[in-house]
Amino acid sequence: MYVIVDSELGHVFGFGVTPKKAVEYFLHGLLSYDGPPLDTRPCSPALYRRLRALDRKGMPFVDCRTNRHGLELSPNSLPKPPRPRKH
Numbered sequence: 001m002y003v004i005v006d007s008e009l010g011h012v013f014g015f016g017v018t019p020k021k022a023v024e025y026f027l028h029g030l031l032s033y034d035g036p037p038l039d040t041r042p043c044s045p046a047l048y049r050r051l052r053a054l055d056r057k058g059m060p061f062v063d064c065r066t067n068r069h070g071l072e073l074s075p076n077s078l079p080k081p082p083r084p085r086k087h
Helices: 019-027 045-057
Strands: 002-006 012-016 038-042 064-067 070-073
Touching: 002 019, 002 045, 012 019, 012 045, 019 038
Parallel strands: none
Antiparallel strands: 002 012, 002 038, 064 070
């Protein structure tokens, strides 16, 4: 499982089971890309599942940070689940 990420800012641009699928996801619908250089990096199955869930809901991708094991989500950028109201 891989993600396409801007190495400086940490933004996720695409993801896939293989590097090729991640690039295809990123390029889907683009005519051209004129931005910072992007890296293809491995990611954990948990991160992959979370990105897929966000994609299915139509939510934007989250910021991520690089670590020695791949990528992790930045907890501040995740959408927070609604809390039940106390009366």
